[in-house]
Amino acid sequence: MTETLTNPVLTLLRLIPGVETLSDGMQVLLSGFLAGVILFAFIAVFALYAVYLERKVAGHVQDRLGPMEVGWHGLLQTIADAIKLLNKEDFAPKDVDTKLFTLAPFLVFMTALSVFVVFPYDSQVSIANLNIGIFYVIAISSIAVPAVIMAGWSSNNKWSLFGAMRSAAQIVSYEIPVGLSIICVIMVVGHMGMQEIVEFQGGGFWKWVIFRSFPFNFIAFFIFFLGSLAEVNRTPFDLPEAESELVAGFMTEYSGMRWAFFFLAEYGNMLAVGLVGAALFLGGWQPPFEFLSFVPGWLWFILKALVLIFVQIWLRWTLPRLRVDQLMYVCWKVLVPFAFVCIIGVGLWEVLT
Protein backbone atom coordinates (compact mmCIF):
# COMPACT_ATOMS: atom_id res chain seq x y z
CA MET A 1 0.00 0.00 0.00
CA THR A 2 2.97 2.35 0.35
CA GLU A 3 2.90 3.17 -3.34
CA THR A 4 -0.72 4.18 -3.41
CA LEU A 5 -0.21 6.46 -0.40
CA THR A 6 1.04 9.10 -2.84
CA ASN A 7 -2.30 8.94 -4.64
CA PRO A 8 -4.01 12.27 -3.83
CA VAL A 9 -7.48 10.89 -4.41
CA LEU A 10 -6.88 8.17 -1.85
CA THR A 11 -5.70 10.69 0.73
CA LEU A 12 -8.79 12.76 -0.03
CA LEU A 13 -10.94 9.68 0.34
CA ARG A 14 -9.44 8.84 3.73
CA LEU A 15 -10.78 12.14 5.10
CA ILE A 16 -14.27 10.62 4.92
CA PRO A 17 -14.99 8.78 8.20
CA GLY A 18 -15.48 5.05 7.82
CA VAL A 19 -13.29 4.65 4.73
CA GLU A 20 -10.29 3.60 6.88
CA THR A 21 -12.17 0.50 8.03
CA LEU A 22 -12.64 -0.79 4.46
CA SER A 23 -10.21 -3.29 2.98
CA ASP A 24 -7.25 -2.06 0.90
CA GLY A 25 -8.68 -3.38 -2.36
CA MET A 26 -11.95 -1.60 -1.68
CA GLN A 27 -10.10 1.65 -1.00
CA VAL A 28 -8.17 1.40 -4.27
CA LEU A 29 -11.43 0.65 -6.09
CA LEU A 30 -13.11 3.69 -4.55
CA SER A 31 -10.18 5.98 -5.26
CA GLY A 32 -10.07 4.87 -8.89
CA PHE A 33 -13.79 5.55 -9.14
CA LEU A 34 -13.43 9.00 -7.59
CA ALA A 35 -10.43 9.84 -9.80
CA GLY A 36 -12.46 8.90 -12.86
CA VAL A 37 -15.37 11.12 -11.86
CA ILE A 38 -13.13 14.09 -10.92
CA LEU A 39 -11.08 14.00 -14.12
CA PHE A 40 -14.18 13.49 -16.26
CA ALA A 41 -15.72 16.62 -14.73
CA PHE A 42 -12.40 18.49 -15.03
CA ILE A 43 -12.03 17.70 -18.73
CA ALA A 44 -15.67 18.55 -19.43
CA VAL A 45 -15.34 21.94 -17.69
CA PHE A 46 -11.95 22.59 -19.28
CA ALA A 47 -13.30 21.75 -22.75
CA LEU A 48 -16.22 24.14 -22.26
CA TYR A 49 -13.94 27.00 -21.28
CA ALA A 50 -11.35 26.12 -23.93
CA VAL A 51 -14.13 26.53 -26.48
CA TYR A 52 -14.97 29.86 -24.87
CA LEU A 53 -11.29 30.89 -24.96
CA GLU A 54 -11.04 29.77 -28.57
CA ARG A 55 -14.05 31.87 -29.59
CA LYS A 56 -12.81 34.87 -27.64
CA VAL A 57 -9.30 34.64 -29.11
CA ALA A 58 -10.82 34.16 -32.57
CA GLY A 59 -12.98 37.21 -32.01
CA HIS A 60 -10.14 39.44 -30.90
CA VAL A 61 -7.77 38.18 -33.60
CA GLN A 62 -10.40 39.15 -36.15
CA ASP A 63 -11.10 42.47 -34.42
CA ARG A 64 -14.56 41.60 -33.10
CA LEU A 65 -15.87 40.74 -29.66
CA GLY A 66 -16.79 37.05 -29.77
CA PRO A 67 -19.63 35.72 -27.58
CA MET A 68 -21.09 38.55 -25.45
CA GLU A 69 -24.76 37.75 -24.83
CA VAL A 70 -25.03 34.88 -22.31
CA GLY A 71 -23.62 35.93 -18.95
CA TRP A 72 -20.89 38.52 -18.32
CA HIS A 73 -18.84 38.79 -21.55
CA GLY A 74 -20.47 35.57 -22.71
CA LEU A 75 -19.00 33.45 -19.90
CA LEU A 76 -22.02 31.13 -19.83
CA GLN A 77 -22.25 30.78 -23.61
CA THR A 78 -20.58 27.38 -23.83
CA ILE A 79 -22.63 26.03 -20.92
CA ALA A 80 -25.75 26.98 -22.84
CA ASP A 81 -24.24 25.21 -25.85
CA ALA A 82 -23.66 22.08 -23.78
CA ILE A 83 -27.27 22.07 -22.57
CA LYS A 84 -28.42 22.50 -26.15
CA LEU A 85 -26.27 19.55 -27.27
CA LEU A 86 -27.66 17.36 -24.51
CA ASN A 87 -31.15 18.08 -25.85
CA LYS A 88 -30.30 17.29 -29.47
CA GLU A 89 -31.53 14.09 -30.99
CA ASP A 90 -28.69 11.68 -31.67
CA PHE A 91 -29.48 8.95 -34.15
CA ALA A 92 -27.73 6.61 -36.55
CA PRO A 93 -28.57 6.80 -40.27
CA LYS A 94 -29.93 3.54 -41.66
CA ASP A 95 -26.81 2.62 -43.66
CA VAL A 96 -24.29 2.69 -40.80
CA ASP A 97 -22.61 -0.27 -39.14
CA THR A 98 -24.38 0.24 -35.82
CA LYS A 99 -21.95 -1.61 -33.53
CA LEU A 100 -18.82 0.23 -34.64
CA PHE A 101 -20.75 3.48 -34.95
CA THR A 102 -21.79 3.29 -31.29
CA LEU A 103 -18.43 2.09 -30.04
CA ALA A 104 -16.27 4.77 -31.72
CA PRO A 105 -17.19 7.77 -29.48
CA PHE A 106 -16.47 5.65 -26.38
CA LEU A 107 -13.04 4.69 -27.67
CA VAL A 108 -12.14 8.21 -28.82
CA PHE A 109 -13.10 9.75 -25.51
CA MET A 110 -11.45 7.00 -23.45
CA THR A 111 -8.11 7.55 -25.16
CA ALA A 112 -8.39 11.26 -24.46
CA LEU A 113 -9.33 10.67 -20.83
CA SER A 114 -6.94 7.86 -19.92
CA VAL A 115 -3.69 9.76 -20.54
CA PHE A 116 -4.56 12.10 -17.65
CA VAL A 117 -3.93 9.30 -15.14
CA VAL A 118 -0.13 9.55 -15.26
CA PHE A 119 0.40 13.31 -15.30
CA PRO A 120 2.41 14.75 -12.37
CA TYR A 121 0.04 17.44 -11.13
CA ASP A 122 2.27 18.43 -8.24
CA SER A 123 5.22 17.12 -6.27
CA GLN A 124 4.23 13.55 -5.29
CA VAL A 125 0.76 14.05 -6.77
CA SER A 126 -0.33 11.84 -9.64
CA ILE A 127 -3.20 9.40 -9.79
CA ALA A 128 -1.08 6.47 -10.97
CA ASN A 129 2.68 7.00 -10.88
CA LEU A 130 3.67 4.43 -13.52
CA ASN A 131 7.40 3.93 -14.07
CA ILE A 132 6.80 3.87 -17.85
CA GLY A 133 4.87 7.18 -17.65
CA ILE A 134 5.46 8.87 -20.97
CA PHE A 135 5.58 5.56 -22.85
CA TYR A 136 2.08 4.83 -21.54
CA VAL A 137 0.92 8.20 -22.89
CA ILE A 138 2.31 7.43 -26.36
CA ALA A 139 0.88 3.91 -26.34
CA ILE A 140 -2.60 4.95 -25.23
CA SER A 141 -2.84 7.92 -27.55
CA SER A 142 -2.19 5.58 -30.51
CA ILE A 143 -5.57 3.93 -29.87
CA ALA A 144 -7.14 7.07 -31.32
CA VAL A 145 -6.22 5.81 -34.83
CA PRO A 146 -8.42 2.67 -34.86
CA ALA A 147 -11.15 4.66 -33.13
CA VAL A 148 -11.13 7.29 -35.87
CA ILE A 149 -11.10 4.63 -38.60
CA MET A 150 -14.00 2.86 -36.87
CA ALA A 151 -15.98 6.09 -36.85
CA GLY A 152 -15.19 6.87 -40.48
CA TRP A 153 -15.70 3.39 -41.89
CA SER A 154 -18.89 2.56 -39.99
CA SER A 155 -20.57 5.81 -41.04
CA ASN A 156 -20.93 4.54 -44.62
CA ASN A 157 -20.43 8.05 -45.89
CA LYS A 158 -17.85 9.21 -48.40
CA TRP A 159 -16.86 12.29 -46.43
CA SER A 160 -16.39 10.21 -43.30
CA LEU A 161 -14.23 7.65 -45.06
CA PHE A 162 -11.95 10.25 -46.64
CA GLY A 163 -11.71 12.15 -43.37
CA ALA A 164 -10.89 9.01 -41.41
CA MET A 165 -8.21 7.83 -43.84
CA ARG A 166 -6.58 11.23 -43.90
CA SER A 167 -6.76 11.50 -40.14
CA ALA A 168 -5.21 8.06 -39.65
CA ALA A 169 -2.40 8.79 -42.12
CA GLN A 170 -1.73 12.11 -40.44
CA ILE A 171 -1.75 10.80 -36.87
CA VAL A 172 0.51 7.82 -37.58
CA SER A 173 2.93 9.94 -39.60
CA TYR A 174 3.33 12.58 -36.93
CA GLU A 175 3.71 10.00 -34.20
CA ILE A 176 7.24 9.37 -35.52
CA PRO A 177 8.68 12.90 -35.00
CA VAL A 178 6.81 13.23 -31.70
CA GLY A 179 8.19 9.90 -30.48
CA LEU A 180 11.72 10.82 -31.56
CA SER A 181 11.57 14.22 -29.85
CA ILE A 182 10.34 12.55 -26.65
CA ILE A 183 13.35 10.21 -26.86
CA CYS A 184 15.58 13.34 -26.79
CA VAL A 185 14.04 14.15 -23.38
CA ILE A 186 14.42 10.63 -22.04
CA MET A 187 18.07 10.57 -23.15
CA VAL A 188 18.76 13.61 -20.97
CA VAL A 189 16.71 12.46 -17.97
CA GLY A 190 17.34 8.71 -18.10
CA HIS A 191 13.89 7.81 -16.80
CA MET A 192 10.42 7.43 -18.29
CA GLY A 193 8.30 8.15 -15.18
CA MET A 194 6.60 11.54 -15.45
CA GLN A 195 7.36 12.45 -11.81
CA GLU A 196 11.06 11.63 -12.24
CA ILE A 197 11.26 13.69 -15.43
CA VAL A 198 9.79 16.73 -13.67
CA GLU A 199 11.90 16.28 -10.52
CA PHE A 200 15.00 16.21 -12.72
CA GLN A 201 14.24 19.76 -13.91
CA GLY A 202 14.21 21.47 -10.49
CA GLY A 203 16.11 24.65 -9.61
CA GLY A 204 15.42 27.46 -12.05
CA PHE A 205 14.25 27.62 -15.64
CA TRP A 206 17.74 27.10 -17.07
CA LYS A 207 17.58 23.54 -15.68
CA TRP A 208 14.50 22.71 -17.78
CA VAL A 209 14.98 20.05 -20.45
CA ILE A 210 14.29 22.57 -23.21
CA PHE A 211 17.59 24.32 -22.34
CA ARG A 212 19.63 21.12 -21.91
CA SER A 213 22.06 20.03 -24.65
CA PHE A 214 21.45 23.37 -26.32
CA PRO A 215 20.25 23.71 -29.08
CA PHE A 216 19.18 20.10 -29.68
CA ASN A 217 16.44 19.87 -27.07
CA PHE A 218 15.26 23.32 -28.09
CA ILE A 219 14.71 22.01 -31.62
CA ALA A 220 13.17 18.84 -30.18
CA PHE A 221 10.62 20.98 -28.36
CA PHE A 222 9.55 22.64 -31.61
CA ILE A 223 9.31 19.28 -33.35
CA PHE A 224 7.20 18.02 -30.46
CA PHE A 225 4.94 21.06 -30.58
CA LEU A 226 4.37 20.89 -34.36
CA GLY A 227 3.85 17.14 -34.22
CA SER A 228 1.39 17.41 -31.37
CA LEU A 229 -0.58 20.04 -33.29
CA ALA A 230 -0.95 17.50 -36.08
CA GLU A 231 -1.80 14.68 -33.69
CA VAL A 232 -4.73 16.56 -32.21
CA ASN A 233 -5.87 17.73 -35.67
CA ARG A 234 -5.39 21.43 -35.05
CA THR A 235 -4.86 24.05 -37.72
CA PRO A 236 -2.62 24.25 -39.75
CA PHE A 237 -2.94 20.45 -39.74
CA ASP A 238 -6.74 20.16 -39.57
CA LEU A 239 -7.17 18.39 -42.91
CA PRO A 240 -9.21 15.49 -41.48
CA GLU A 241 -12.07 17.84 -40.72
CA ALA A 242 -11.42 20.43 -43.39
CA GLU A 243 -14.94 21.81 -43.43
CA SER A 244 -14.60 23.49 -46.80
CA GLU A 245 -13.93 20.17 -48.56
CA LEU A 246 -14.88 17.27 -46.28
CA VAL A 247 -17.93 18.69 -44.40
CA ALA A 248 -16.86 17.44 -40.95
CA GLY A 249 -14.51 14.58 -41.78
CA PHE A 250 -15.08 11.37 -39.84
CA MET A 251 -17.72 13.04 -37.65
CA THR A 252 -20.10 13.87 -40.52
CA GLU A 253 -22.80 11.33 -39.58
CA TYR A 254 -22.62 11.91 -35.83
CA SER A 255 -25.11 14.11 -34.07
CA GLY A 256 -26.11 15.19 -30.58
CA MET A 257 -24.19 13.88 -27.59
CA ARG A 258 -22.14 11.35 -29.58
CA TRP A 259 -20.76 14.17 -31.67
CA ALA A 260 -20.17 16.14 -28.47
CA PHE A 261 -17.86 13.39 -27.23
CA PHE A 262 -15.66 13.73 -30.32
CA PHE A 263 -15.59 17.43 -29.61
CA LEU A 264 -14.77 16.94 -25.92
CA ALA A 265 -12.03 14.50 -26.88
CA GLU A 266 -10.49 17.06 -29.21
CA TYR A 267 -10.25 19.67 -26.48
CA GLY A 268 -9.20 17.05 -23.95
CA ASN A 269 -6.36 16.10 -26.31
CA MET A 270 -5.37 19.75 -26.62
CA LEU A 271 -5.03 19.94 -22.86
CA ALA A 272 -3.19 16.61 -22.79
CA VAL A 273 -0.52 17.65 -25.30
CA GLY A 274 -0.21 20.98 -23.50
CA LEU A 275 0.39 19.17 -20.22
CA VAL A 276 2.84 16.68 -21.78
CA GLY A 277 4.79 19.55 -23.35
CA ALA A 278 4.84 21.41 -20.04
CA ALA A 279 5.95 18.32 -18.09
CA LEU A 280 8.62 17.11 -20.52
CA PHE A 281 10.21 20.35 -21.70
CA LEU A 282 9.09 23.20 -19.45
CA GLY A 283 9.64 21.76 -16.02
CA GLY A 284 6.09 20.67 -15.10
CA TRP A 285 5.25 21.85 -11.59
CA GLN A 286 8.72 23.35 -11.00
CA PRO A 287 8.69 27.17 -10.67
CA PRO A 288 10.93 29.11 -13.10
CA PHE A 289 12.80 30.73 -10.18
CA GLU A 290 13.48 29.36 -6.71
CA PHE A 291 11.94 32.38 -4.96
CA LEU A 292 8.64 31.76 -6.75
CA SER A 293 8.17 28.37 -5.07
CA PHE A 294 5.44 29.74 -2.77
CA VAL A 295 3.07 29.46 -5.75
CA PRO A 296 1.59 25.93 -5.68
CA GLY A 297 3.11 23.51 -8.18
CA TRP A 298 -0.14 22.49 -9.89
CA LEU A 299 -0.73 26.16 -10.73
CA TRP A 300 2.63 26.34 -12.54
CA PHE A 301 1.83 23.11 -14.35
CA ILE A 302 -1.60 24.32 -15.54
CA LEU A 303 -0.23 27.79 -16.41
CA LYS A 304 2.54 26.38 -18.60
CA ALA A 305 0.04 24.09 -20.32
CA LEU A 306 -2.36 27.02 -20.83
CA VAL A 307 0.39 29.05 -22.50
CA LEU A 308 0.95 26.19 -24.95
CA ILE A 309 -2.82 25.89 -25.52
CA PHE A 310 -3.05 29.62 -26.15
CA VAL A 311 -0.33 29.31 -28.79
CA GLN A 312 -2.30 26.45 -30.38
CA ILE A 313 -5.42 28.62 -30.58
CA TRP A 314 -3.44 31.61 -31.78
CA LEU A 315 -1.93 29.54 -34.62
CA ARG A 316 -5.38 28.28 -35.61
CA TRP A 317 -6.64 31.77 -36.27
CA THR A 318 -3.45 32.97 -37.93
CA LEU A 319 -2.33 30.26 -40.35
CA PRO A 320 -4.13 28.78 -43.36
CA ARG A 321 -4.55 25.02 -43.73
CA LEU A 322 -1.77 22.96 -45.36
CA ARG A 323 -2.35 20.87 -48.45
CA VAL A 324 -2.17 17.11 -47.97
CA ASP A 325 1.12 16.74 -49.88
CA GLN A 326 2.63 19.62 -47.90
CA LEU A 327 1.52 17.82 -44.75
CA MET A 328 3.46 14.71 -45.68
CA TYR A 329 6.42 16.81 -46.81
CA VAL A 330 6.65 18.60 -43.46
CA CYS A 331 6.47 15.35 -41.54
CA TRP A 332 8.76 13.01 -43.46
CA LYS A 333 11.24 15.40 -45.05
CA VAL A 334 11.59 18.11 -42.42
CA LEU A 335 10.60 16.91 -38.96
CA VAL A 336 11.89 13.31 -39.09
CA PRO A 337 15.45 14.18 -40.33
CA PHE A 338 15.68 17.04 -37.82
CA ALA A 339 14.54 14.72 -35.04
CA PHE A 340 17.29 12.24 -35.93
CA VAL A 341 19.87 15.02 -35.89
CA CYS A 342 18.58 16.01 -32.45
CA ILE A 343 18.91 12.45 -31.13
CA ILE A 344 22.48 12.14 -32.40
CA GLY A 345 23.33 15.61 -31.07
CA VAL A 346 21.88 14.98 -27.62
CA GLY A 347 23.55 11.58 -27.49
CA LEU A 348 26.99 12.98 -28.36
CA TRP A 349 26.55 15.83 -25.87
CA GLU A 350 25.59 13.51 -23.05
CA VAL A 351 28.22 10.87 -23.80
CA LEU A 352 31.09 13.34 -24.15
CA THR A 353 30.30 15.45 -21.04
Add this chain to the structure above:
Amino acid sequence: MLLNYLNVLIFLVVGCLLVGFTLLLSRILHPRSESDQKFISYECGEEPVGNAWIRFNFRFYLIALIFIIFDIEVVFLFPWAIVYKKLGMFAFIEMMVFIAILLVGFAYAWVKGDLEWVKSYFTDRGQETVLEQPED
Protein backbone atom coordinates in the same frame (compact mmCIF):
# COMPACT_ATOMS: atom_id res chain seq x y z
CA MET B 1 3.37 -0.91 -8.97
CA LEU B 2 0.64 -3.40 -9.90
CA LEU B 3 -1.82 -1.48 -7.73
CA ASN B 4 -1.09 1.56 -9.90
CA TYR B 5 -2.12 -0.38 -12.99
CA LEU B 6 -5.27 -1.54 -11.19
CA ASN B 7 -5.97 2.13 -10.54
CA VAL B 8 -5.63 2.86 -14.26
CA LEU B 9 -7.99 0.01 -15.13
CA ILE B 10 -10.66 1.17 -12.68
CA PHE B 11 -10.24 4.69 -14.01
CA LEU B 12 -10.86 3.49 -17.57
CA VAL B 13 -13.95 1.51 -16.62
CA VAL B 14 -15.37 4.48 -14.72
CA GLY B 15 -14.67 6.79 -17.65
CA CYS B 16 -16.51 4.40 -19.96
CA LEU B 17 -19.48 4.24 -17.58
CA LEU B 18 -19.64 8.04 -17.42
CA VAL B 19 -19.72 8.31 -21.22
CA GLY B 20 -22.51 5.72 -21.27
CA PHE B 21 -24.38 7.57 -18.54
CA THR B 22 -24.21 10.89 -20.40
CA LEU B 23 -25.42 9.25 -23.62
CA LEU B 24 -28.29 7.66 -21.68
CA LEU B 25 -29.21 11.02 -20.14
CA SER B 26 -29.26 12.59 -23.59
CA ARG B 27 -31.38 9.68 -24.86
CA ILE B 28 -33.97 10.35 -22.16
CA LEU B 29 -33.97 14.11 -22.73
CA HIS B 30 -33.80 14.50 -26.47
CA PRO B 31 -36.85 14.78 -28.72
CA ARG B 32 -37.52 12.40 -31.60
CA SER B 33 -38.82 13.32 -34.98
CA GLU B 34 -40.53 10.76 -37.18
CA SER B 35 -38.99 11.59 -40.52
CA ASP B 36 -37.61 9.10 -43.01
CA GLN B 37 -35.39 11.72 -44.59
CA LYS B 38 -33.05 12.02 -41.63
CA PHE B 39 -31.92 8.41 -41.91
CA ILE B 40 -30.38 8.97 -45.36
CA SER B 41 -26.58 9.31 -45.38
CA TYR B 42 -25.41 12.89 -45.76
CA GLU B 43 -24.20 13.75 -49.21
CA CYS B 44 -24.77 17.50 -49.41
CA GLY B 45 -28.52 17.11 -49.66
CA GLU B 46 -28.47 14.86 -52.72
CA GLU B 47 -29.55 11.23 -52.81
CA PRO B 48 -26.38 9.22 -52.03
CA VAL B 49 -24.79 7.74 -55.15
CA GLY B 50 -23.62 4.16 -54.71
CA ASN B 51 -21.93 2.62 -51.70
CA ALA B 52 -19.57 4.71 -49.59
CA TRP B 53 -17.26 1.76 -48.91
CA ILE B 54 -15.20 2.52 -51.96
CA ARG B 55 -11.58 1.99 -52.92
CA PHE B 56 -9.18 4.61 -51.62
CA ASN B 57 -5.74 5.73 -52.65
CA PHE B 58 -3.01 3.12 -52.07
CA ARG B 59 -0.67 5.91 -50.79
CA PHE B 60 -2.25 5.31 -47.39
CA TYR B 61 -0.79 1.79 -47.30
CA LEU B 62 2.68 3.09 -48.13
CA ILE B 63 2.46 5.63 -45.34
CA ALA B 64 1.34 2.85 -42.99
CA LEU B 65 4.30 0.66 -44.03
CA ILE B 66 6.88 3.39 -43.49
CA PHE B 67 5.21 4.20 -40.20
CA ILE B 68 5.48 0.62 -38.94
CA ILE B 69 9.22 0.49 -39.68
CA PHE B 70 9.88 3.75 -37.87
CA ASP B 71 7.55 2.99 -35.00
CA ILE B 72 9.35 -0.27 -34.24
CA GLU B 73 12.60 1.63 -34.34
CA VAL B 74 11.25 4.15 -31.84
CA VAL B 75 10.24 1.28 -29.56
CA PHE B 76 13.83 0.00 -29.67
CA LEU B 77 15.18 3.47 -28.94
CA PHE B 78 13.20 3.91 -25.70
CA PRO B 79 15.03 1.33 -23.50
CA TRP B 80 18.35 2.38 -25.04
CA ALA B 81 17.68 6.05 -24.23
CA ILE B 82 17.32 5.15 -20.54
CA VAL B 83 20.50 3.13 -20.08
CA TYR B 84 22.97 4.42 -22.68
CA LYS B 85 24.61 6.87 -20.28
CA LYS B 86 25.62 3.97 -18.03
CA LEU B 87 26.86 1.88 -20.95
CA GLY B 88 28.95 4.73 -22.35
CA MET B 89 30.43 5.22 -25.81
CA PHE B 90 30.00 1.59 -26.92
CA ALA B 91 26.20 1.60 -26.64
CA PHE B 92 26.05 5.00 -28.30
CA ILE B 93 28.05 3.88 -31.35
CA GLU B 94 26.07 0.66 -31.59
CA MET B 95 22.78 2.55 -31.68
CA MET B 96 24.20 4.96 -34.24
CA VAL B 97 24.94 1.94 -36.48
CA PHE B 98 21.34 0.77 -36.00
CA ILE B 99 19.97 4.22 -36.88
CA ALA B 100 22.30 4.45 -39.88
CA ILE B 101 20.95 1.17 -41.29
CA LEU B 102 17.42 2.51 -40.92
CA LEU B 103 18.34 5.81 -42.49
CA VAL B 104 19.56 3.92 -45.56
CA GLY B 105 16.04 2.55 -45.94
CA PHE B 106 14.64 6.00 -45.33
CA ALA B 107 16.93 7.46 -48.01
CA TYR B 108 15.80 4.72 -50.41
CA ALA B 109 12.13 5.58 -49.86
CA TRP B 110 12.98 9.26 -50.27
CA VAL B 111 14.86 8.76 -53.57
CA LYS B 112 12.13 6.48 -54.94
CA GLY B 113 9.69 9.30 -54.24
CA ASP B 114 7.50 7.30 -51.87
CA LEU B 115 7.49 10.08 -49.31
CA GLU B 116 5.68 12.37 -51.72
CA TRP B 117 1.93 12.39 -51.84
CA VAL B 118 1.76 12.91 -55.60
CA LYS B 119 4.42 10.63 -57.02
CA SER B 120 5.94 12.10 -60.15
CA TYR B 121 8.19 10.54 -62.76
CA PHE B 122 10.82 12.32 -64.75
CA THR B 123 10.86 11.33 -68.40
CA ASP B 124 14.08 11.00 -70.39
CA ARG B 125 13.66 14.49 -71.77
CA GLY B 126 13.63 15.88 -68.28
CA GLN B 127 9.96 16.83 -68.39
CA GLU B 128 7.96 16.08 -65.32
CA THR B 129 4.78 14.13 -65.90
CA VAL B 130 2.41 13.25 -63.14
CA LEU B 131 1.13 9.75 -63.82
CA GLU B 132 -1.13 9.23 -60.86
CA GLN B 133 -3.71 11.66 -59.73
CA PRO B 134 -4.74 10.76 -56.20
CA GLU B 135 -8.49 10.42 -55.71
CA ASP B 136 -8.24 12.21 -52.43
